[in-house]
Amino acid sequence: MIDFLIPVMAAAISAATPLLLAATGELVVERSGVLNLGIEGMMLMGAMAGFAAALLTGSHLAGLLAAALAGMLMALVFAVLTLSLSANQVASGLALTIFGIGLSALVGAPYVGQPVPALPKLDIAGLSDLPVAGPLLFRHDGLVYFSVAAVAATWWFLNRTHAGLKLRAVGESAQAAHALGHPVIAIRYAASLFGGAMAGLAGAFLSLSYTPMWMEGMTAGRGWIALALVVFSAWRPWRALVGAYLFGGVGIVQLHAQGAWGLPSEMFSMLPYVATVLVLTVISARSQAGGTGSRAPADLGKPFRASR
Amino acid sequence: MSAVPPRLALAGITKRFGAVVANDDISFSVAPGEIHALVGENGAGKSTLVKIIYGLLRPDAGVIRWNGETVAPTDPHAARRLGIGMVFQHFSLFDAFTVAENIALGLDAAGDRRALAARIASVSASYGLPLEPGRAVGTLSMGERQRVEIVRCLLQNPRLLVMDEPTSVLTPQEAEVLFATLRRLAAEGCSILYISHKLDEIRALCQRATILRAGRVVANCNPAVETARSMAEMMIGNELRVTKRMPSDRAPEKPARLSVNGLDRPAERAFGVALRDIRFSVGPGEIFGIAGVAGNGQGELMEALSGEWRTSAAAAIAVDGAPVADRGPQARRLAGLYTLPEERNGHAAVPGMSLAANTLLSARHHMGLTRAGVIRRDAARRFAQRIVSAFDVRTFGVDVPASSLSGGNLQKFVVGRELLQKPAVLVVAQPTWGVDAGAAAAIHIALADLAREGAAIVVISQDLDELLSLTDRIAVISGGRLSRTLQTAQVTVDEIGLLMGGAEGETRDAA
Numbered sequence: 001m002i003d004f005l006i007p008v009m010a011a012a013i014s015a016a017t018p019l020l021l022a023a024t025g026e027l028v029v030e031r032s033g034v035l036n037l038g039i040e041g042m043m044l045m046g047a048m049a050g051f052a053a054a055l056l057t058g059s060h061l062a063g064l065l066a067a068a069l070a071g072m073l074m075a076l077v078f079a080v081l082t083l084s085l086s087a088n089q090v091a092s093g094l095a096l097t098i099f100g101i102g103l104s105a106l107v108g109a110p111y112v113g114q115p116v117p118a119l120p121k122l123d124i125a126g127l128s129d130l131p132v133a134g135p136l137l138f139r140h141d142g143l144v145y146f147s148v149a150a151v152a153a154t155w156w157f158l159n160r161t162h163a164g165l166k167l168r169a170v171g172e173s174a175q176a177a178h179a180l181g182h183p184v185i186a187i188r189y190a191a192s193l194f195g196g197a198m199a200g201l202a203g204a205f206l207s208l209s210y211t212p213m214w215m216e217g218m219t220a221g222r223g224w225i226a227l228a229l230v231v232f233s234a235w236r237p238w239r240a241l242v243g244a245y246l247f248g249g250v251g252i253v254q255l256h257a258q259g260a261w262g263l264p265s266e267m268f269s270m271l272p273y274v275a276t277v278l279v280l281t282v283i284s285a286r287s288q289a290g291g292t293g294s295r296a297p298a299d300l301g302k303p304f305r306a307s308r
Numbered sequence: 309m310s311a312v313p314p315r316l317a318l319a320g321i322t323k324r325f326g327a328v329v330a331n332d333d334i335s336f337s338v339a340p341g342e343i344h345a346l347v348g349e350n351g352a353g354k355s356t357l358v359k360i361i362y363g364l365l366r367p368d369a370g371v372i373r374w375n376g377e378t379v380a381p382t383d384p385h386a387a388r389r390l391g392i393g394m395v396f397q398h399f400s401l402f403d404a405f406t407v408a409e410n411i412a413l414g415l416d417a418a419g420d421r422r423a424l425a426a427r428i429a430s431v432s433a434s435y436g437l438p439l440e441p442g443r444a445v446g447t448l449s450m451g452e453r454q455r456v457e458i459v460r461c462l463l464q465n466p467r468l469l470v471m472d473e474p475t476s477v478l479t480p481q482e483a484e485v486l487f488a489t490l491r492r493l494a495a496e497g498c499s500i501l502y503i504s505h506k507l508d509e510i511r512a513l514c515q516r517a518t519i520l521r522a523g524r525v526v527a528n529c530n531p532a533v534e535t536a537r538s539m540a541e542m543m544i545g546n547e548l549r550v551t552k553r554m555p556s557d558r559a560p561e562k563p564a565r566l567s568v569n570g571l572d573r574p575a576e577r578a579f580g581v582a583l584r585d586i587r588f589s590v591g592p593g594e595i596f597g598i599a600g601v602a603g604n605g606q607g608e609l610m611e612a613l614s615g616e617w618r619t620s621a622a623a624a625i626a627v628d629g630a631p632v633a634d635r636g637p638q639a640r641r642l643a644g645l646y647t648l649p650e651e652r653n654g655h656a657a658v659p660g661m662s663l664a665a666n667t668l669l670s671a672r673h674h675m676g677l678t679r680a681g682v683i684r685r686d687a688a689r690r691f692a693q694r695i696v697s698a699f700d701v702r703t704f705g706v707d708v709p710a711s712s713l714s715g716g717n718l719q720k721f722v723v724g725r726e727l728l729q730k731p732a733v734l735v736v737a738q739p740t741w742g743v744d745a746g747a748a749a750a751i752h753i754a755l756a757d758l759a760r761e762g763a764a765i766v767v768i769s770q771d772l773d774e775l776l777s778l779t780d781r782i783a784v785i786s787g788g789r790l791s792r793t794l795q796t797a798q799v800t801v802d803e804i805g806l807l808m809g810g811a812e813g814e815t816r817d818a819a
Contacts, residue, residue: 166413173401173402176402
């Protein structure tokens with residue numbers, strides 16, 4: 001049993017990592033009061049750019065940098081539209097996703113089917129050979145550890161630093177933050193760019209580690225699951241981590257259980273999405289019942305314009 | 309004394325928004341340690357001027373001198389560095405954050421958390437402004453929230469404190485505590501610019517007053533030698549019409565038109581209030597006032613009366629004897645119960661729609677504005693026109709969006725929309741909130757006229773002066789409970805103030 005479970009759990013951690021990277025980024029974005037629905041598009045651009053750069057330069061680091069940059073450029077487009085030009089955030093985010101799907105397919109066309117070596121896995125003598133913990137915890141690649149470190153750093157930044165407090169303040173009441181002299185738009189730009197970089201890295205994890213190749217639309221809805229995760233986490237980094245591993249696990253179980261009990265495999269493929277819908281329903285029912293814990297940032301999605 | 313330059317001197321400050329001149333050549337000065345009043349009606353330009361002083365807006369012309377030197381604060385950070393502190397009318401606080409976090413957001417230097425908590429404790433202790441740094445601001449009363457704002461300013465050792473309508477959210481007793489704090493600050497040399505339109509307060513507190521009207525300084529005076537009436541006339545620019553109603557000659561044996569019989573409602577929101585056993589009744593020709601500090605259940609009570617919130621206990625609310633508490637707003641209107649919520653923009657009126665379309669919100673059935681579900685545009689426009697002329701609403705026609713009207717004009721419009729339907733019972737919340745004195749008087753007269761025609765009226769307001777001049781009987785809501793009912797003619801401000809603080813709620817619990 002344990003021989004079966006360990007690879008499943010290790011695979012779950014791997015499947016959870018792109019969700020976690022993207023959700024952590026979006027969590028910071030939403031805490032600043034900006035709702036960017038374009039994660040899927042930013043992830044695809046990151047996946048494509050990361051793959052192309054790694055292929056052309058032969059350097060994984062160049063690939064990761066290119067992915068982060070591509071995500072940031074996409075986020076910049078979104079930020080200019082919604083923050084500087086006060087466009088509707090929901091519509092702009094949806095447009096960003098569609099734009100990203102198309103653009104990544106167009107620019108990425110020459111790279112389809114090309115091979116690239118996967119990100120190297122950690123291999124520490126002693127640790128990686130431990131019986132259970134070894135394969136479970138010490139044989140992943142750097143991005144997996146980075147994603148966990150990013151959660152810790154995000155928690156610390158939001159809850160322990162003055163800059164993090166300002167970012168939350170901007171998301172809670174942009175008017176009040178402005179009245180106190182905090183640069184609402186600049187803070188929201190910074191948060192949006194961070195979200196773009198993280199989504200880009202999430203995409204690169206898919207195209208450089210999870211399945212080291214590029215094909216169009218390869219994120220397969222993970223951007224939307226990341227978005228749901230942010231709500232599931234009630235905008236708290238550690239809960240996002242738990243949620244990502246939960247969703248990652250459901251995804252893997254689905255793969256392993258396919259064909260079992262004579263059910264069609266499509267039923268199992270639906271699992272992560274059914275889980276998403278269930279979780280969102282439960283959360284919304286709970287917050288309707290008056291819980292304060294799962295409150296969204298009060299100014300989430302509201303445009304802000306300062307008079308001068 | 310002329311050797312000491314004024315702490316703050318404004319010379320020729322002018323600010324335009326498009327074609328509107330919000331501030332026109334404003335000049336005055338505030339001496340060190342002086343409590344200086346800035347008085348004016350809503351829309352006179354007070355808030356614009358304050359934002360200029362605090363660096364949130366830049367003047368188009370004019371000079372600001374700080375201790376004799378010309379300055380031009382470009383943002384609030386710069387203003388705070390000069391020593392200008394600001395307590396906003398609509399607090400710049402974050403409900404979900406703790407007191408300490410809220411205070412940290414108003415400070416420029418990000419200090420250590422523990423050191424900050426210690427400084428908060430020492431400042432709040434030395435000025436008698438108790439605060440718990442770890443509490444969420446959303447759970448605090450209005451008075452406590454204001455305390456957070458004041459302590460936030462005091463931590464920066466301000467040399468000028470700007471207070472924008474500070475007592476509008478306080479009980480009379482809380483206001484006295486605030487005045488004591490302000491007098492002490494002034495004695496320590498801090499100047500205070502005190503913005504208000506409550507003239508009695510200004511006479512009690514301020515050494516000098518600058519009166520604004522339509523963006524200009526119309527007078528500089530010593531409030532101690534003026535009367536509230538003379539200042540009000542300078543503020544408004546013409547004779548003040550006083551609305552003092554004679555108590556209605558309601559025969560007590562007449563049956564109540566509105567009766568609320570033990571209305572209970574659990575708290576629904578995170579920072580909400582539960583209503584407990586609310587009982588009152590209002591007879592024909594009577595105006596019943598409900599006083600209280602904001603956030604004590606007024607919003608919840610209003611929703612329960614309007615039908616936005618319903619209960620299965622139908623008899624909890626009865627109109628002319630008919631139970632309606634399980635019905636929605638439209639059914640209640642058909643029964644004769646009309647309500648007008650506090651928020652004009654987005655609750656009583658749809659800001660983006662025309663005045664004519666806004667008549668449909670409540671007058672659709674009673675005024676026959678639809679036929680077989682199709683809107684009769686002409687009928688709606690005619691009704692809107694009637695409101696505009698009957699209530700002197702200043703507007704460019706009835707096809708302009710509601711949001712294009714000033715607050716006072718839109719309020720006159722929505723009040724008129726309900727009044728012209730001749731309701732049997734009318735419940736209004738904050739009928740003159742943010743409305744200039746002229747429009748307020750017009751609304752008061754209209755309400756009194758409706759009562760004279762036999763309607764029962766409930767006015768929920770935080771403005772005690774309004775309730776004392778308008779109502780026949782008055783009760784106070786505090787923590788979701790309604791106090792005993794008092795005869796307005798015999799009541800004192802002190803008595804109401806104690807009830808606002810919840811004094812009676814405890815004795816009733818004990819009994």
